Amino acid sequence: MVNTFGLTLENICFEIGSFQFKNLCMNINPKEYFVLTGPNGTGKTLIIKIICGIYQPSSGKIVLNGREIQDIPIWERNIGYVPQNAVLFASRTVSANIEFGLEVRKIERSKRKEKVQEIAGLLNISHLLERKPNGLSGGEQQKVALARALVLKPSALLLDEPLSAIDESTRDELCKELRSIQQKLSITTLHISHNKEEMRMVGDRIGSLQNGNIIEMKSNDRTTNDGKFNMTYQKTQN
Amino acid sequence: MIDNKKIKYKSPFYLILSLPLIIYVVIVLSLIYCVFSRINYDALTIVLNDSALLASIRLSLITSFISTALAILVALPSGYILSRKKLPGHDFIDTILDLPIVLPPLIIGLSVLIFFNTAIGRWLDRGIWNEGLFIYQPLGIVLVQFIIGCAITIRVTKSGFDSLDESFEQLAMTLGANRFQTFFKVVLPGITPTLIAATVITWARIFGLFGPVLLIAGTMRNHTEIMPTSIFLEISIGRIEVALVLGALMILISTIALVLFKKLGGRGFLW
Numbered sequence: 351m352v353n354t355f356g357l358t359l360e361n362i363c364f365e366i367g368s369f370q371f372k373n374l375c376m377n378i379n380p381k382e383y384f385v386l387t388g389p390n391g392t393g394k395t396l397i398i399k400i401i402c403g404i405y406q407p408s409s410g411k412i413v414l415n416g417r418e419i420q421d422i423p424i425w426e427r428n429i430g431y432v433p434q435n436a437v438l439f440a441s442r443t444v445s446a447n448i449e450f451g452l453e454v455r456k457i458e459r460s461k462r463k464e465k466v467q468e469i470a471g472l473l474n475i476s477h478l479l480e481r482k483p484n485g486l487s488g489g490e491q492q493k494v495a496l497a498r499a500l501v502l503k504p505s506a507l508l509l510d511e512p513l514s515a516i517d518e519s520t521r522d523e524l525c526k527e528l529r530s531i532q533q534k535l536s537i538t539t540l541h542i543s544h545n546k547e548e549m550r551m552v553g554d555r556i557g558s559l560q561n562g563n564i565i566e567m568k569s570n571d572r573t574t575n576d577g578k579f580n581m582t583y584q585k586t587q588n
Numbered sequence: 589m590i591d592n593k594k595i596k597y598k599s600p601f602y603l604i605l606s607l608p609l610i611i612y613v614v615i616v617l618s619l620i621y622c623v624f625s626r627i628n629y630d631a632l633t634i635v636l637n638d639s640a641l642l643a644s645i646r647l648s649l650i651t652s653f654i655s656t657a658l659a660i661l662v663a664l665p666s667g668y669i670l671s672r673k674k675l676p677g678h679d680f681i682d683t684i685l686d687l688p689i690v691l692p693p694l695i696i697g698l699s700v701l702i703f704f705n706t707a708i709g710r711w712l713d714r715g716i717w718n719e720g721l722f723i724y725q726p727l728g729i730v731l732v733q734f735i736i737g738c739a740i741t742i743r744v745t746k747s748g749f750d751s752l753d754e755s756f757e758q759l760a761m762t763l764g765a766n767r768f769q770t771f772f773k774v775v776l777p778g779i780t781p782t783l784i785a786a787t788v789i790t791w792a793r794i795f796g797l798f799g800p801v802l803l804i805a806g807t808m809r810n811h812t813e814i815m816p817t818s819i820f821l822e823i824s825i826g827r828i829e830v831a832l833v834l835g836a837l838m839i840l841i842s843t844i845a846l847v848l849f850k851k852l853g854g855r856g857f858l859w
Contacts, residue, residue, distance in 0.1 A: 404758045424761040425769075431762040437755050441777040451763035454773065502764065 355415055356380040356538050357401070357506050362410035364400060369393060371400075373410070376557070376564050378506075380415070381536045383529065385549045388559035394542045395434075397559070398508045401540070402431050414505050415538075425454075430499030430507040430537075434514055436491040438483035444494050445470075445479040451502040469501040472531060489520040496528075500535065507532070509541040513548060525551040623835050631829035635837075640809040641818055641830075645837065648795065648814040651726060655733035656791040659741040663786065667745030668775070672754070688739035697732055697800025704804075726812055728804040733794035741790045748782025749775070788849045792842060 362374040371393060378384040386394055399405045401412055403424030412420040419427050438447050445466055446453075452462040470476045473493045483491060492512050499507060509528075513521045529552045532539050543549050549556050557564045635641050675681060688696060703709045704723055713720050722728035752775065760774040761767070776783070798816035805812035807821055815838055822831035 399758075402758075402762050404762075423766070424758075425764050425766050427762070428764070429762060431759065433755060433759065437753075437759045439756065439760075439774060439777070441780065450760070450765070450773070454760075454763065454765040454769045498763065 356382060357415075357540065358411075358413040359397070359401070360411040360413065362400060362407045362412070364396070364405065364407045364410075366396070366405070369396070371396070371407075371562050374562060374564070378538055378540055378555075380538055383532050383539045383541065383552055383554045385541045385543055385553035385556045386559060386564070387543055387549060387556065392559045393562070394559050395510050398431065398510050398540065398542065401506070401508060402429055403427050428502065428505050430502065430504035432492065432495045432499050432507070432509045432512045434511045436483075436488075436495040438486075438491055438494055438498075440483055442483075443479065444475065444481050444483060444486070447483065447494055448479075448498045448501055450498060455502075465501050466497075469497045472500075472534070473497050473527065487520075488516045489524060492516065492524065493527075496531075500531070500537075503535075504537065507537050507539045509539065511542050511544070514544070521545070521548060522551070528552055620839060623832055623839065626829065626832050627836055628829055631827075631833045634827075634830050635833045640813065641834070643810050644813040644815055644818040645834075647726060647729070647812070648816075649841075651729045651733060651814060652791055652795045655730045655737055655794055656741075656787060658730070658734050659738040659790050660745075660783070660787060662738050663741035663745045664776075664783075666742045668749050668771070670742070671746050671749035685739050685742055688736055689743065692799075693732075693736055693797060694799035694803070696736055697803035700728075700732055700735065700800065701803050723804060724806050724808060724812060726805065729801050729812060729814060732800040732804050733797055736797060736800065737790040737794040740793055741786050744782060744786035744789055745779065748779035748786070751782070752778045784849055784852050788845060791845065795842065796838065 357376075357378040359374055359376040362371055364371045364374075369391075374397070376397070386397070388394055396405065400407055403419075403422070407420060410420070411418055414427070414429070438444075439450065442450070445463075448466045448469060449462050452465060457465075466479070467476065470479055473496060475490065475493050475497060478486065478490060478494065483494065486494065496509075496512070512528075513524055516524065525548055528541075532552075541552060543552075555566065557566045559565075669675065670678075670682070701723075704713050713722050719725070722731055756774050756778060757770050760770040765773060796816055798820065801812075801814060802817055802820070807813050807817040813821070815834055819831045819834045819838075822828070822834065
């Protein structure tokens with residue numbers, strides 16, 4: 351049964367080259383932080399790109415907060431997407447990068463500036479606003495990419511290994527920030543990661559993509575803070 | 589930060605590799621020197637006081653700028669489509685695009701001349717206006733310059749689109765930009781250096797075009813005469829000094845264009 355709230359993939363079929371998804375199902379509850387893991391080449395990034403609208407499934411439904419979005423153009427879905435390598439627009443300043451989505455929505459300049467200041471404050475990047483992306487560290491670039499996605503108040507946030515190219519101490523700090531911002535904004539989030547510590551720190555629930563199916567794990571017990579990966583598999587579908 | 593390119597290498601390896609480059613630069617500089625060293629004040633006065641020659645300089649600049657602008661207008665969508673989509677007959681189109689680059693310009697000029705001798709060509713040339721639109725007209729200069737220049741512009745802009753990762757466009761669309769907004773706000777700024785390079789290469793190619801212009805537009809003073817045809821005319825009547833002044837002016841104009849290009853930050857295809 352389709353959950354009409356949160357983010358649901360129902361019987362998604364998709365084929366690219368020799369790779370295919372056959373009747374892929376997934377459900378993320380509203381305001382939940384769901385982490386998706388799995389071996390390389392299993393199609394985790396493809397799932398994010400299908401939800402965003404970059405790829406179109408041949409059949410199946412994508413339901414976001416009760417609305418079917420699979421046939422809606424990519425620019426009308428209002429889904430925040432942060433790819434693995436920030437993908438910042440080099441010719442724009444950090445401020446203009448964050449402003450981009452507001453600009454194309456033709457939001458008044460003063461309101462844009464206000465919203466940029468607000469999100470930059472939340473992510474502690476106000477001091478970077480006038481800089482160009484080229485001189486920023488990996489962590490700073492990811493924060494800018496996150497701010498650019500969040501400033502639009504998206505219905506869901508999709509993070510594709512956003513911390514994979516970042517050193518361990520910065521990653522831990524960013525994990526905490528990600529978690530706290532997600533809670534503050536109450537945003538349904540899908541985060542792809544290979545790092546067990548990262549999954550433990552951010553995820554409410556963790557799923558593993560194997561052979562084209564998502565095998566759900568037990569809910570993350572964040573109360574144990576011994577650094578161990580405190581989860582057990584709970585197979586929900588084949 | 590240490591810039592490896594600026595480290596002064598005294599190794600024989602780098603000195604030997606630099607030698608051919610130095611020889612070539614010396615050859616080019618010698619040729620430029622030969623032109624400038626023969627310029628005399630009288631010839632310069634003749635050029636500056638000859639209204640026909642001044643008109644040819646003006647027409648050269650106007651036609652070359654118009655045809656470069658037209659080439660860019662055609663090359664931007666064409667280069668983008670060729671870069672992003674596999675069209676039906678893609679390889680055929682790709683080969684056709686190379687033809688104006690590899691064919692001698694004179695052959696293209698001749699083909700244009702023959703085309704205007706067909707029924708469609710005659711209608712296009714004289715059907716709208718009795719005097720003719722292209723043959724022995726300034727518009728004919730723009731036409732041949734455009735045909736020869738546009739293929740290069742498409743090639744260079746396509747290389748710019750090829751080097752721009754498609755993920756920038758995808759990301760812009762997830763942020764709410766439709767395809768047109770993405771093209772103008774993300775794709776074009778992303779290929780600006782290549783676009784400047786394309787403009788300069790195209791303009792440089794067509795500014796000195798001679799043979800096909802002579803065939804289509806002739807050398808009518810104060811009407812279709814441009815700088816290369818003026819140089820040809822001046823040499824043919826024995827006024828070598830005047831031709832040299834015009835040549836030096838062409839070198840100066842081209843140098844200014846290149847310097848401006850570098851100031852604008854153009855990099856990419858050739859630079």
